[in-house]
Amino acid sequence: MAKIFLIQPPLTADELYARGSKTSASLIPPLGIAYIASYLHKYGHECRILDGVAEPFPLEKICEIARDYDVVGITVVSTYAVRAIELIHALKKYRSSQLVVVGGPHVTVMPKSLLEHGADYAVIGEGEVTMYELVECLGAGGRDLKEVPGLVFSENGQFVYTPPRIHIDPLNQVPLPARHLLPMHLYKNSVARSTRQPSHSMLASRGCPGVCTFCSKKTFGTRTRYFSVDRIVEEFFLLRDKYGAKDVAVWDDNFVTNHEIVFAVCEQLKKRNFNIPWSVESRIDVVNRKVLHALKEAGCTFIAYGIESGSQRVLDHINKQVTKEEIVKTIHITKEAGIQIRGYFMLGLSTETKEEMEDTIRFAIELDTELASFTIFVPLPGTAEYRRALKSGTFVDPKYYLHKVVPEFNFLDYPIYVPEGMTASELLSIHRSAYNRYYFRPRFLLRKLLSIRSPDELANLFYGGLTLIKNAISKS
Numbered sequence: 384m385a386k387i388f389l390i391q392p393p394l395t396a397d398e399l400y401a402r403g404s405k406t407s408a409s410l411i412p413p414l415g416i417a418y419i420a421s422y423l424h425k426y427g428h429e430c431r432i433l434d435g436v437a438e439p440f441p442l443e444k445i446c447e448i449a450r451d452y453d454v455v456g457i458t459v460v461s462t463y464a465v466r467a468i469e470l471i472h473a474l475k476k477y478r479s480s481q482l483v484v485v486g487g488p489h490v491t492v493m494p495k496s497l498l499e500h501g502a503d504y505a506v507i508g509e510g511e512v513t514m515y516e517l518v519e520c521l522g523a524g525g526r527d528l529k530e531v532p533g534l535v536f537s538e539n540g541q542f543v544y545t546p547p548r549i550h551i552d553p554l555n556q557v558p559l560p561a562r563h564l565l566p567m568h569l570y571k572n573s574v575a576r577s578t579r580q581p582s583h584s585m586l587a588s589r590g591c592p593g594v595c596t597f598c599s600k601k602t603f604g605t606r607t608r609y610f611s612v613d614r615i616v617e618e619f620f621l622l623r624d625k626y627g628a629k630d631v632a633v634w635d636d637n638f639v640t641n642h643e644i645v646f647a648v649c650e651q652l653k654k655r656n657f658n659i660p661w662s663v664e665s666r667i668d669v670v671n672r673k674v675l676h677a678l679k680e681a682g683c684t685f686i687a688y689g690i691e692s693g694s695q696r697v698l699d700h701i702n703k704q705v706t707k708e709e710i711v712k713t714i715h716i717t718k719e720a721g722i723q724i725r726g727y728f729m730l731g732l733s734t735e736t737k738e739e740m741e742d743t744i745r746f747a748i749e750l751d752t753e754l755a756s757f758t759i760f761v762p763l764p765g766t767a768e769y770r771r772a773l774k775s776g777t778f779v780d781p782k783y784y785l786h787k788v789v790p791e792f793n794f795l796d797y798p799i800y801v802p803e804g805m806t807a808s809e810l811l812s813i814h815r816s817a818y819n820r821y822y823f824r825p826r827f828l829l830r831k832l833l834s835i836r837s838p839d840e841l842a843n844l845f846y847g848g849l850t851l852i853k854n855a856i857s858k859s
Contacts, residue, residue, distance in 0.1 A: 385518045386429045388452035389416040390445065392459075392466040393435030398788045408791060409573040410437060411584045411634070415487065415510065416458050417560035422511035425558055428518060432564040435466075442470055446477035454518060458487040459497060461763050462789035471501045484517065486510040489784065491601050492765025494535040495542060496785065505535040508548055508602055509589075511557050550603070554589065554610045559618060562626065572632045576685055576725055576754070578660050582630035583622040587615045587648070591636035593666055595689075596701045596767035597732070597760065607640040612647040619657055631661040639665040642674055649681035660684040667705045667713045675720035685753075686717060687725040693746025694739040697732060701768070707746070714750050724752035730817065731760040731810050733771040735802045744817045748824070757817040759795045759810065777801040 391413040400408050413434050420430040431452070433445065440448075449455050455474060459467040467485065474481050485497045486506035494505035506513045513533035520526045528534065533548030551557060572582035587610055589603040609615070622628040639645055662685035663678070670686075678686070688710075692698050695707055717724050728747055730740050747755045762772040764784065772778045778800050780786060790796055795814075798807045805813075821827070 384427050384429060385423075385454060385522050386431075386452045387420075387423055387454045387456060387514075387518065388431050388433070388449050389420055389456045390433045390458070390470070391416065391435050392457060392463055392470050393439040393442070393445065394463055394466060394788060395439050398790065399436065400791055400794070409576075410570050411572065411632075412437075412560075412562065412565050412567070412570050413458060414560050414584065414586055414634075416456065417562060417565060418557050419456065419486075419510050419514050420561035420564055421558040422515055423518065424561060426515055426519075428515075430561065430564065432561065434565055437566050437569045442473040443477075445470065446473050449474055449481060450478055454482045454484060454521070456484045456486065456514065457502075459485055459489045460487055461489040461493075461784040462761070464489050464496065464784040465786060466788055467497065468500045468785070471497070475501045482521065484514065486514070488599065488602055489764065492599055493784075498535065498537055498542065503536065507533045507535060509533075509551050512551060513548055550590070550606075550608065552608050554608050555614055559614075559621070567626050572630065576632060576662055576687065577630045578684060579629035581626070581628055582632055583626055583628040584632045584634050585618050585622060586635055587618075587633055587638055588635045588640070591666075592640060592669075593637070593689075593704070594702055595691075596771070597729070597763070599763060599765040601765060603636075607637060609641060609644050612644060612651065615644075615648050616651040616655070616657075619652060619661070620655070623657070623659055629659055631659065633661065633663045635664060637666050637669065638663040639669050639674060639678075645674055646677050649677040649683075652681040657682060662686065664689075667710050670713060670717070672716050672720065675717055675722060679720050679722050683722060685723045685725060687727060688713065688717075690726045690747075690750070691729050692732070692735075692739070693728075693743040694735070697735055697739050697743075700734060701732060711750070714752060723754075725754040725756065726750060726752045728755060728757050728817070729760050730757055730814055731798060731800065731802055733760075733762075733768055733775055733800075733802060737805055737809070737813065740813050740817075744813075744820060747817070747821055751827075755821050757814055757821075759798055759814050761789060761795070761799045772800045776803045777807075779807070 416432055420432055423430050457467050457470060471483055474483055483502045484504045484506060485502045490497055490505050491507050494507060498505055504517060516531045520528055520531055529543060529545055532546045534545040536543055570583060571580050572584065588607050590605060590607045592605055592607060619631055622631050661683055663683060664687045667688050690710055691701060691703055698705060714724060726747060728743055730743060762769040773781060783799050798810050801807050801810050
């Protein structure tokens, strides 16, 4: 039996949230490493998880804890890769024999960027099976590491890439995430998507059929794989009954892809009287009236759509594969079904003009959804948009992931990338204007005030409003 210490690197709230967003932001559990912990536990290994976002321990304290473990695993995304690197340096300085394994979306597309800074092994793609086989190999010996799919490591000064690992299918091979190792009392979803707290998070599937240029599909792929209906429903009730959830957020990229599974889940939730609100995310082009009716009848109160832009040229440029007409229709039938909507929009994409950003703001106002999020585009390594950003506009620091922690994208303090034809301050001004024009409309404010039905909704409105006011007066 091996002892494994799994870490989400420590980040303070001030690092994560800028321009007032701290008052209303989400704090969601690192389910990726919780799945890995449960898979390792299934085969007899002992795990501990440190969520450094929920509990930002000093690096020295983390190193002190790590000395009692055989392997340290660190999950890494591009926006905080620099903190993972700092943690690796600290671990190696504290105890040079410590084996450090890294994984996550950033590692999957740029494994060398962590191996060159002291990590011993990089896990590519889904981590559960690869991490288990690596731990077994390191403990028992005998098996050549080159036979473990999904690894990158250094040998004799050269990087060794083992064959790619196929996606886990069926997903039920992976047990429920090890939430008992997480500080569940600290988590919440943002007031922008949750009607009541505590609101807890879950995943029902992996993969998304979309091929948008700003997103990488190298971890989970473009085929949507689901846990079984019974397993999905079990997790809903676990969050309600064991962890006291008053709201559940399903964070899948595209939960609604498989209508048959959606209908079956909804039917079970109705039959078993799952009587708290829940929310999902979806592509615009996979819903219809029947699906929306089933979601509503089962208690789904919120759906988030990736709309992205009000310019058809930009939608085509990012390979969204939808038209503005399709967007208008989907928003209409969703309102008709009685489900609240959060629209995701992006500003500052490669080749995007000021006029096209204005189109996006006007389109958002025209759609008039309950909520709208305007994200300042950040090029993520491994995506087509990252490569485009290298060729046009001003990419302030193409290796930003080595130099700084990037705050939450809805309220960046400074753009990582600025399209051609504008300055960083102009982009920030357009972004601030988008929020002000959308949320400070008299009609919108009146509708929000008249919709309040509970103390939770009043609190949501207060904290959401506080964020918007802080954003409006921020100087960045």
